[in-house]
Amino acid sequence: MNAEERLAAFYEQLRALGLPVLVMGGHAVRFYGVDRSTLDYDFHVALDAADWARLGQTLARAPALAATPLREGPTWRPDEFRRFIVGALPDGREELLECWRRNHLLAPFAELQARRAEGLYGGRTVAFLGLDDLIRSKETEREDDWRDVRLLEEIADERRLRAAGDGPAARAAALASLRSRRGFEQARAQGLLDDAAAVRTATEGPRQAVALAFLAPLRAGASLSPPAGTPSAAGEIIGGPLRRVTPGSARHLALVEAVRRLLQRAAVLTDRADKERVRPG
Amino acid sequence: MVPAPDAALAGAGATRDDRGVDTPYDSLPSTGDPVADLILRGEAATVDEAEELYLDRHLHEIVALVDSALTDAEFRRHPLVALLLSRGSRAWEDSLL
Numbered sequence: 001m002n003a004e005e006r007l008a009a010f011y012e013q014l015r016a017l018g019l020p021v022l023v024m025g026g027h028a029v030r031f032y033g034v035d036r037s038t039l040d041y042d043f044h045v046a047l048d049a050a051d052w053a054r055l056g057q058t059l060a061r062a063p064a065l066a067a068t069p070l071r072e073g074p075t076w077r078p079d080e081f082r083r084f085i086v087g088a089l090p091d092g093r094e095e096l097l098e099c100w101r102r103n104h105l106l107a108p109f110a111e112l113q114a115r116r117a118e119g120l121y122g123g124r125t126v127a128f129l130g131l132d133d134l135i136r137s138k139e140t141e142r143e144d145d146w147r148d149v150r151l152l153e154e155i156a157d158e159r160r161l162r163a164a165g166d167g168p169a170a171r172a173a174a175l176a177s178l179r180s181r182r183g184f185e186q187a188r189a190q191g192l193l194d195d196a197a198a199v200r201t202a203t204e205g206p207r208q209a210v211a212l213a214f215l216a217p218l219r220a221g222a223s224l225s226p227p228a229g230t231p232s233a234a235g236e237i238i239g240g241p242l243r244r245v246t247p248g249s250a251r252h253l254a255l256v257e258a259v260r261r262l263l264q265r266a267a268v269l270t271d272r273a274d275k276e277r278v279r280p281g
Numbered sequence: 282m283v284p285a286p287d288a289a290l291a292g293a294g295a296t297r298d299d300r301g302v303d304t305p306y307d308s309l310p311s312t313g314d315p316v317a318d319l320i321l322r323g324e325a326a327t328v329d330e331a332e333e334l335y336l337d338r339h340l341h342e343i344v345a346l347v348d349s350a351l352t353d354a355e356f357r358r359h360p361l362v363a364l365l366l367s368r369g370s371r372a373w374e375d376s377l378l
Contacts, residue, residue: 257369
């Protein structure tokens with residue numbers, strides 16, 4: 001059984017035990033089309049405190065986990081995250097089944113469940129975090145996660161730009177969510193940046209800060225407000241220098257990257273603060 | 282690695298003399314490559330780490346470069362800009378997808 005089939009088998013076992021679960025982590029990244037390896041099986045599980053405390057006993061009832069005695073690994077935040085050693089690879093490394101009950105980067109489970117994506121994976125139908133939620137879950141202090149973010153952003157842009165032909169709302173939605181340079185160039189090639197109405201809607205409704213940075217030169221005369229939570233330095237770039245550059249020029253792209261780095265730096269600090277909250281000592 | 286900027290661009294932003302003046306290692310001679318300097322001074326362990334550190338410390342200079350009189354070609358060639366773009370989101374033709 002390969003890793004994808006094993007993930008799918010674990011998912012099915014958890015569902016058979018009555019656990020509401022969504023796949024996150026490396027297998028979810030693979031599901032969306034990024035070719036990368038992963039050793040862990042990561043799940044978001046919706047459980048109340050009592051059922052969460054009994055999770056080890058519950059998992060031990062799963063036939064797929066009965067072959068090896070289930071051992072629990074270390075965790076700094078036992079109320080939110082637990083990991084179980086479910087096997088060993090030929091090279092001796094441990095296989096880990098990791099469960100999140102709460103994650104400071106993510107919305108409550110019911111919202112995640114409503115935005116989930118289901119598809120065939122490892123030979124079975126499996127439910128994963130929605131793509132935007134998965135990207136959010138990767139905005140951590142780990143550099144590896146940001147490499148996933150870069151690729152997932154390109155995939156998210158491509159999906160929305162493919163749907164942009166569905167009408168004005170879809171065009172504006174694709175522009176309002178632009179996060180990658182590849183997506184920006186694709187939008188330009190599709191002529192979306194010439195659609196003044198779509199650009200205006202995209203910059204005035206809910207939108208990503210990076211999307212606003214990509215679109216700001218196209219709204220040079222308009223008043224643009226960065227989304228809530230945007231670091232002030234990034235907001236100043238969006239409200240100032242980005243309004244004076246030629247769309248698509250090196251100056252424009254450099255400023256977008258500056259905004260992106262400021263956003264990433266703020267996200268890293270937020271995640272680090274959360275980890276420090278739970279780290280011992 | 283970041284090449285030393287052309288003499289013509291030296292006054293426009295990041296330069297070989299832009300090594301962190303607040304470090305205790307200022308007396309070390311510069312190699313002419315600010316990224317290599319960060320490694321030699323022990324401030325970064327890898328090229329990847331050094332490039333990230335260099336960009337984080339000099340990000341504010343991007344705005345000054347944008348407003349400078351550099352031509353587009355000069356701007357794109359500036360070491361700080363070249364590094365920023367090479368470590369940022371990939372262009373369509375460079376995408377791994």
